[in-house]
Structure formats: C-alpha cells, structure tokens
Amino acid sequence: MTExxxxxxxxxxxxxxxxxxxVVKNGTEIESLIVATQIxxxxxxxxxxPEVASRHHIEVVSQITKEALAEANCSWHDIDAIAVTYGPGxxxxxxxxxxxxxxxxxxxxxPLIGVDHIMGHIMAAQLTAPITYPAxxxxxxxxxxxxxxxxxPVHFEIIGDTRDDAAGEAYDKIGRVLGVNYPAGKTIDAWxxxxxxxxxxxxxxxxxxxxxxxxxxxxxxxxxxxxxxDQIHETLNKLDLAASFQAAxxxxxxxxxxxxxxxxxxxxxxxxxxxxxxxxxxxxxxxEIAKLPAKEQPRVILPPLKLCGDNAAMIGAAAYxxxxxxxxxxxxxNADPSLELPYAxxxxx
Amino acid sequence: xxILSVSTATNHLSVAxxxxxxxxxxxxEQDERNHSEHLAPVIxxxxxxxxxxxxxxxxxxxxxxxxxxxxxxxxxxxVKMFASILNIPVVGISTLAALAANVPAPNTLVLALIDARxxxxxxxxxxAGKSLIPDGHYPLEQLVNxxxxxxxxxxxxxxxxGSGLTAASVAFKAAGCAFQLGAKESNYPHAGVIGRLxxxxxxxxxDMLLPNYLRRTQAEVDWHHQTGQDYQPDSNxxxxx
Ligand SMILES: Nc1ncnc2c1ncn2[C@@H]1O[C@H](COP(=O)(O)OP(=O)(O)OP(=O)(O)O)[C@@H](O)[C@H]1O
Ligand SMILES: [Mg+2]
Numbered sequence: 001m002t003e004x005x006x007x008x009x010x011x012x013x014x015x016x017x018x019x020x021x022x023v024v025k026n027g028t029e030i031e032s033l034i035v036a037t038q039i040x041x042x043x044x045x046x047x048x049x050p051e052v053a054s055r056h057h058i059e060v061v062s063q064i065t066k067e068a069l070a071e072a073n074c075s076w077h078d079i080d081a082i083a084v085t086y087g088p089g090x091x092x093x094x095x096x097x098x099x100x101x102x103x104x105x106x107x108x109x110x111p112l113i114g115v116d117h118i119m120g121h122i123m124a125a126q127l128t129a130p131i132t133y134p135a136x137x138x139x140x141x142x143x144x145x146x147x148x149x150x151x152x153p154v155h156f157e158i159i160g161d162t163r164d165d166a167a168g169e170a171y172d173k174i175g176r177v178l179g180v181n182y183p184a185g186k187t188i189d190a191w192x193x194x195x196x197x198x199x200x201x202x203x204x205x206x207x208x209x210x211x212x213x214x215x216x217x218x219x220x221x222x223x224x225x226x227x228x229x230d231q232i233h234e235t236l237n238k239l240d241l242a243a244s245f246q247a248a249x250x251x252x253x254x255x256x257x258x259x260x261x262x263x264x265x266x267x268x269x270x271x272x273x274x275x276x277x278x279x280x281x282x283x284x285x286x287x288e289i290a291k292l293p294a295k296e297q298p299r300v301i302l303p304p305l306k307l308c309g310d311n312a313a314m315i316g317a318a319a320y321x322x323x324x325x326x327x328x329x330x331x332x333x334n335a336d337p338s339l340e341l342p343y344a345x346x347x348x349x
Numbered sequence: 350x351x352i353l354s355v356s357t358a359t360n361h362l363s364v365a366x367x368x369x370x371x372x373x374x375x376x377x378e379q380d381e382r383n384h385s386e387h388l389a390p391v392i393x394x395x396x397x398x399x400x401x402x403x404x405x406x407x408x409x410x411x412x413x414x415x416x417x418x419x420x421x422x423x424x425x426x427x428v429k430m431f432a433s434i435l436n437i438p439v440v441g442i443s444t445l446a447a448l449a450a451n452v453p454a455p456n457t458l459v460l461a462l463i464d465a466r467x468x469x470x471x472x473x474x475x476x477a478g479k480s481l482i483p484d485g486h487y488p489l490e491q492l493v494n495x496x497x498x499x500x501x502x503x504x505x506x507x508x509x510x511g512s513g514l515t516a517a518s519v520a521f522k523a524a525g526c527a528f529q530l531g532a533k534e535s536n537y538p539h540a541g542v543i544g545r546l547x548x549x550x551x552x553x554x555x556d557m558l559l560p561n562y563l564r565r566t567q568a569e570v571d572w573h574h575q576t577g578q579d580y581q582p583d584s585n586x587x588x589x590x
Contacts, residue, residue, distance in 0.1 A: 019587075036588065037587070041586030051566045055418075058422050059559060059584070059587065061430070062555050104430050104434060106431070107404075
C-alpha cells in the first residue's frame with residue numbers, strides 16, 4: 001500500500017510586527033517555525049509604527065525563508081505550495097509577505113495561496129488537535145474580537161463582533177495607563193493573578209440578545225478611576241486594578257461566548273489570537289464549558305501560547321484547507337489591509 | 350548576459366529584459382499606482398513572450414532608491430527573493446543614477462530629482478554617469494546653490510530630470526542658472542537603462558539587498574531627539590523567538 005503523499009506548505013506572515021515563516025505538513029504538523037519579532041523596536045515608540053515595521057520585515061524575509069526550509073530539512077522540491085497572509089493588517093507590512101510569496105511562487109513554479117490572517121489565527125487550533133465541524137471560535141487579538149462559526153474548514157461566518165475596541169487593544173491601552181509597555185496583555189494577565197477584583201468595573205452589553213462585545217466603556221471607567229486617584233494623590237493597587245479589568249473582560253467574553261455555544265451547539269470550540277494566550281480567559285472558558293451537560297460539551301481546543309500570537313504556522317494550517325478546496329491565488333494577489341471574514345446574515349442590518 | 354530589471358521606485362512601473370547593453374523588451378506603466386498587483390504579472394508575461402524562465406537569467410537589477418518607500422520595497426522584495434531562491438546575482442541601482450542615465454549628453458550635468466514635498470528633493474547630480482553631488486535629501490535652495498557653483502566653475506550644461514520639475518525650474522530661473530528640461534520620457538526610471546547600469550555594478554548578497562531610503566522614519570527621528578539615545582543598527586531591534 002502506498003502512503004498518501006504529504007502536502008507541505010511554506011507560509012509567510014507579516015501583517016503587523018512579526019515576520020514569520022513556517023513549513024507545515026498536511027495542515028497539522030509544524031516542521032519548522034521561524035518568528036522574527038520587532039517588539040524591541042516598537043517599544044521605543046510605545047506602539048507599532050507602520051513604516052518602521054515595513055522596514056524590519058524586508059530586512060529578514062529572505063533570510064527566514066532559508067531558515068524555515070533548513071529547520072524543516074526541506075528543499076524547495078519538497079514544498080507543494082506557498083501561502084501568505086494578505087490581510088487584514090498594516091498595508092506596508094502585508095506587502096512584504098505578499099511580494100515575497102509571489103516572487104517565491106514564480107521562482108519555484110509552485111501554486112500560491114492567499115490567507116486571511118483571522119482564518120489563520122483560528123486555524124492554529126488545527127495544529128493542536130483535529131477540528132470537527134461545525135465549530136465555533138472565539139477570536140481575540142490586537143485588532144479583532146469576534147465569535148466565528150466554522151461550517152467547514154474554509155467557510156467561516158462572523159456571528160458576533162466588537163462594536164468598539166478589540167480586547168487586546170483594550171489591554172494595551174489600559175497597560176499604558178499603568179506604565180506597562182506595549183504589548184501589555186501578558187503583564188496585565190500576570191498582575192491580575194496576584195490581585196483581586198475590588199473595583200467592579202462595568203460589564204458592557206452582558207444582557208443583550210446578540211453576540212457582540214464592547215470594551216470602550218470598561219476602558220473609560222478604568223482610565224477615569226486612575227485619573228481621579230491621581231488628582232486626589234491616592235495610589236491605587238496596580239495588581240487589583242489589573243485583576244478588576246481582567247475580570248470584567250473575561251466576564252464579557254465568556255458570557256457571550258457561552259451563549260453562542262448553547263445556541264449553535266458546535267462540535268468543537270476554539271480560541272484564537274494573542275488574547276487567547278490569556279490564562280484567566282483559558283481557565284474560565286474551560287470551566288464554563290465543563291459545566292455544560294456532557295452531551296452538549298464541545299471539544300475544546302486552546303492552542304499553545306506560542307501559536308496564539310502572530311506566526312506563519314497558523315497560516316500554513318489554514319492554507320492547507322484552501323489547498324484542499326482548490327482555492328488558489330494568482331500573481332495579481334495584493335495586500336488587503338481591511339480584509340474581513342464574511343458576516344452572518346443576522347449581522348448585516 | 351541576460352538581465353531582468355525592475356523599477357517600482359516612483360509611480361511608474363518599469364520592467365525590462367536586457368541582453369547586455371541591448372534592451373530585448375521593456376514595459377512601462379505610467380501613473381500606475383498599484384505596483385503590487387502589476388509587477389509579478391508583467392514580469393511573468395514578459396518572460397513568456399521571450400520564452401525565458403527566471404532561472405535562465407544571469408542577473409537581476411532593481412532601483413533601490415531613493416523613491417516611494419512602499420514602492421521600493423515591492424521591487425526590492427521581489428528581486429531579492431528571485432535572487433536568493435535561484436542563486437542568481439543581484440544588483441541594486443540608484444534610482445537617481447538611472448534617471449540621470451536617461452540623458453546621455455556629454456559635458457552635461459544631469460540633476461536627477463524626486464519630489465519629496467515641502468521644497469525638498471531626493472536628488473543627485475551626475476556627469477556622464479559619475480556622481481558629482483551624492484544622492485541625498487536636500488532643500489531645493491541648497492541644490493540650486495551647489496549645482497550653480499559646479500556649472501559656473503566647470504562650464505557644464507545643466508539638464509533637470511525627474512519629478513517636481515515645475516518648482517525646481519522656478520528656483521533655477523530665479524537664481525539665473527540656465528538649464529534644460531529632459532525629454533518627457535527621461536523623467537521616469539527605465540528598467541532597460543537600469544539593466545545597462547547593472548552590467549558593471551557589483552552584485553550583493555540578496556539578504557543584504559535593501560532599499561536606500563535616504564531618510565530615517567519620522568518616529569525614529571522624534572525618538573532620537575526626545576530621548577537623546579543613539580540610533581542603533583536595525584538588526585539590534587529584531588529578534589528570533
Ligand atoms: N496573556 C495575554 N492576555 C491578554 N492579552 C494578551 C496576552 N498576550 C498577548 N495579548 C495581547 O494580544 C495582542 C496581540 O495579539 P495578535 O498578535 O494576535 O494581534 P494582532 O496581530 O496585532 O491583531 P489582529 O490579529 O487582530 O490583526 C496584544 O494586544 C497583546 O496585548
Ligand atoms: Mg494577529
């Protein structure tokens with residue numbers, strides 16, 4: 001019996017402040033993953049500066065292509081397709097990955113696959129455990145906070161979205177108030193575990209009948225509390241502030257997500273994006289789902305922390321599904337900074 | 350020597366195939382802003398037409414700047430990946446040298462200009478291919494003074510090429526410095542000319558082929574002024590994790 005030929009995809013990701021390449025086998029196995037992060041550079045400015053990001057991406061892109069192949073013990077002959085994030089993200093940053101991937105496809109005569117960054121974040125789960133469909137994903141990252149219904153490996157639909165800030169953005173903004181450098185999420189998460197929810201910040205939109213989120217009210221309440229304390233020269237406990245903020249974020253995220261899980265009864269529940277690395281959120285979602293009656297419990301896939309942030313392996317995983325579905329790009333592929341997954345009909349009003 | 354050359358440095362896209370000095374094919378898209386969408390298909394179509402594969406080429410060349418930052422990166426990334434994957438030599442050519450080479454007149458100082466707004470220019474002055482005022486980012490006034498001094502001292506004719514020529518013309522006239530404007534075609538980089546300049550240029554490691562922006566980002570300049578800290582090499586700021 002001959003074994004079915006493995007499909008290997010070389011993937012690029014450059015949508016924000018990480019340049020990454022990866023070789024992924026059959027959409028599930030990471031054979032190599034290179035992540036060159038620019039965090040140190042942007043910390044000079046307190047946040048990502050797009051032109052600086054683009055300049056760093058081009059400095060490393062050819063080098064990390066070679067590294068991804070070498071680490072996977074591959075030559076170009078072992079690769080079946082080239083994949084790249086083409087949006088959403090910073091246009092100048094995306095263009096480095098897109099230009100590099102197109103050039104690589106031309107030089108090697110390999111097919112090209114354009115991948116939505118958010119589809120990629122969600123498909124980090126596929127590198128962790130097999131997904132059975134329909135699945136439901138909570139996508140929480142620097143620019144996105146969405147509940148996404150996955151009908152099959154390539155048909156996704158947004159059923160809930162943030163009406164203002166993304167969760168990661170809220171972490172970064174309140175982090176700045178607490179003097180934590182960008183990206184603040186990880187530090188706030190660690191502080192939260194050492195403090196207590198003493199401030200009882202508002203939980204926005206907890207009781208409405210949709211799957212949307214809002215974080216701007218929470219953010220304002222947080223900032224007002226800090227400013228007021230400043231004015232009366234009172235020092236607030238940073239650990240308690242962090243714990244109170246995180247408790248509110250987790251309540252809002254988990255409440256809406258649990259409601260969606262009950263309504264859609266997915267076979268698999270997935271978390272994706274940088275904020276999916278949040279230990280408090282991971283714990284809370286796992287606990288809440290464990291409380292469901294056994295036959296209503298979806299299988300839970302929480303990708304390892306390393307695969308929650310931006311990386312090319314998740315792009316390779318999503319690209320494999322597009323490869324199987326025959327969805328290829330041609331050489332006109334362009335960066336699309338405001339690319340969006342389709343919205344469910346219920347969202348379009 | 351078969352050379353594929355590219356310029357995405359300005360809002361004109363140019364791609365050419367050279368057999369040494371001879372231009373076998375050149376495609377120019379004027380005022381085309383979407384280089385990202387067009388560059389790869391234009392290259393692919395040209396290769397098909399000439400029945401060549403990328404791997405048949407002996408050299409790649411690209412306008413490395415100055416120019417539009419985003420535009421430069423599209424061309425440089427494309428060519429750097431070709432060269433890196435196929436192990437074919439690659440050279441970067443100054444956009445200004447390429448513009449100046451559009452005007453091959455002897456004893457003529459060619460001032461190549463790229464409008465950088467607010468009466469500033471990316472500019473360089475060339476005499477028969479030799480750089481007399483180095484590529485840089487200059488206030489127009491300073492350029493007028495330097496160029497006028499050179500022309501007076503050596504008796505050069507002066508030709509202006511590139512973009513932002515209206516404002517530059519006014520300034521040179523006001524200074525009483527005689528000049529000619531290059532033909533319309535000489536105001537944008539031609540990949541065929543870049544291919545010619547590439548023959549004698551020194552190949553670089555594709556990983557080291559980077560745009561020559563000639564300017565730091567505003568964010569870095571502000572940071573430097575606010576903190577008093579020195580600029581470090583970019584490689585100090587990017588880490589593999
Ligand atoms: N443990 C954590 N808890 C909360 N937030 C976190 C944690 N770790 C990282 N983050 C946040 O995750 C975000 C980065 O995630 P990611 O890299 O996926 O976002 P992005 O790529 O910038 O945006 P997007 O993917 O939406 O386009 C940052 O806002 C960061 O603060
Ligand atoms: Mg992301």
